[in-house]
Amino acid sequence: MSTIAAFYGGKSILITGATGFLGKVLMEKLFRTSPDLKVIYILVRPKAGQTLQQRVVQILNSKLFEKAKEVCPNVHEKIRAVYADLNQNDLAISKGDMQELLSCTNIVFHCAATVRFNDHLRHAVQLNVTATQKLLLMASQMPKLEAFIHISTAFSNCNLKHIDEVIYPCPVEPKKIIDSMEWLDDAIIDEITPKLIGDQPNTYTYTKALGEMVVQQEGGNLNVAIVRPSIVGATWQEPFPGWVDNLNGPSGLIIATGKGFLRALRATPMAVADVIPVDIVVNLTLAVGWYTAVQRPKSTLIYHCTSGNLNPCYWGKMGFQVLATFEKIPFERAFRRPNADLTSNTFTTQYWNAVSHWAPAIIYDFYLRLTGRKPRMTKLMNRLLRTVSMLEYFINRSWEWSTCNTEMLMSKLSPEDQRVFNFDVRQLNWLEYIENYVLGIKKYLLKEDMAGIPEAKQHLKRLRNIHYLFNTALFLIAWRLLMARSQMARNVWFFIVSFCYKFLSYFRAPRTLKI
């Protein structure tokens, strides 16, 4: 029996961000490996017209939870959704719920965050810093608490090139930032944001760094640990390969490429693509929870959950493999054939933006107008290129993350735990993983039927023929214009024609002689 799985048996676990990408996989694994756990409290807010209960039912009825429900048929009874909004000062938790949480919780996994790069600083601080502070305060009043695990990001110090498993101080104290957000108005915050974030690329990484400092300063006597994943991708193995349910990280751009919208990307092919499968992150997180509770390390340990230093993949290789997978598993109703270039040259990027992004979008919108429909492609392209520009920072650099604590933890695990809670990224085969990732996007994100693959391939063939036809027509028009306007072009053309004629006559003469 796995020691870690046994540890979570009979425990009351509190998870924030359980409705998110990482949170769902974390819950699923807990139910599947420790079906005898007591209860999982999840802090949830109503969203998109759905009540808390409806959200929970939807999650538990998804394909992700099929295996977990076989092992633990009463998951519905073991999950308790607590109304909460981490943006509110008191987290909006009712008194009764708060009492229960405080008196029963054994382990806290704090996953909730805003992961949007362009979030307003006030909102990002509220969620990634102030809410963390409040949860730590709550945790300090939990008599049965054994461990508090905070999920941060490996990019919280991405202004550095080499990052150790330590907390780096921020230039301005988190408390000062929290205070100032309370009285400054939005316009002033907008103005000072670039100065505050300094050499951090966005408000997300900046506030995640502040959040870590808060954990260090206010963790007090709690048993705290921080897990820092890099770019979290689809599942590698568990509960099944390729599961993904949002556009974050590479997923959005893979869709944009597969649908033929994205044809070029300013990315450095030899930069490390530090993607880490979500099930590896979850396995490490659960192992960290166990180790922190049982071993009670004297200081707050940070665990890097990255792939680059142990089993690197590069953006060039990833792009190549993604495109190769589209040959076998194309997406339906593509706008153009998936074919894309990664280039680190700004000029080339601008050229491809004009030729491969804007020109087709404008032509297509013109066609929509002609046929009496509403143009939409230029708007979509605008949004896509804005998104790409936000991600460019991360695909044109490489970082080195030390993984001493993560490797130390791996060495402490029994062989059974190493198998059940496998976070050894060296065992990952990138080519296989990327293929499953693309397949997972098609199935679980785009919800496309596999039976539609032959039709999708036919559609791509039609697009290829249109592409050839269009290019030939373009060439003929350009040639005709050139011939009509330039004497030099005409001379060159006649030279080529007469040269070809002489060449052919030379070969025809001996054959005639033989006859």
Ligand SMILES: CCCCCCCCCCCCCCCCCCCCCC(=O)SCCNC(=O)CCNC(=O)[C@H](O)C(C)(C)COP(=O)(O)OP(=O)(O)OC[C@H]1O[C@@H](n2cnc3c(N)ncnc32)[C@H](O)[C@@H]1OP(=O)(O)O
């Ligand atoms: C040429 C190709 C070659 C080969 C093929 C390709 C090979 C593969 C190459 C792969 C390279 C991968 C690079 C990954 C680098 C990630 C680094 C993460 C590092 C940090 C990791 C972390 O620790 S943190 C977790 C990650 N955190 C995010 O990854 C949040 C992103 N996100 C936002 O920060 C906001 O979303 C943002 C975008 C600002 C818009 O913000 P905004 O306010 O302008 O607008 P919205 O958010 O409303 O989004 C407007 C529309 O963009 C859609 N969309 C949203 N995200 C999207 C997304 N990622 N890709 C596409 N489309 C996306 C959305 O669905 C809307 O579409 P629609 O309107 O049709 O519904």
Ligand SMILES: NC(=O)C1=CN([C@@H]2O[C@H](COP(=O)(O)OP(=O)(O)OC[C@H]3O[C@@H](n4cnc5c(N)ncnc54)[C@H](OP(=O)(O)O)[C@@H]3O)[C@@H](O)[C@H]2O)C=CC1
């Ligand atoms: N995805 C990635 O690539 C990476 C993620 N991380 C970290 O992992 C953690 C989880 O990220 P991920 O699962 O991808 O993110 P998601 O965006 O998928 O999930 C975020 C979660 O936070 C919850 N949340 C947001 N705002 C509130 C609020 N006001 N009140 C209550 N809950 C709220 C969301 O709830 P709701 O469903 O209601 O919106 C959701 O459950 C984060 O801490 C992130 O920083 C780190 C590195 C990379």
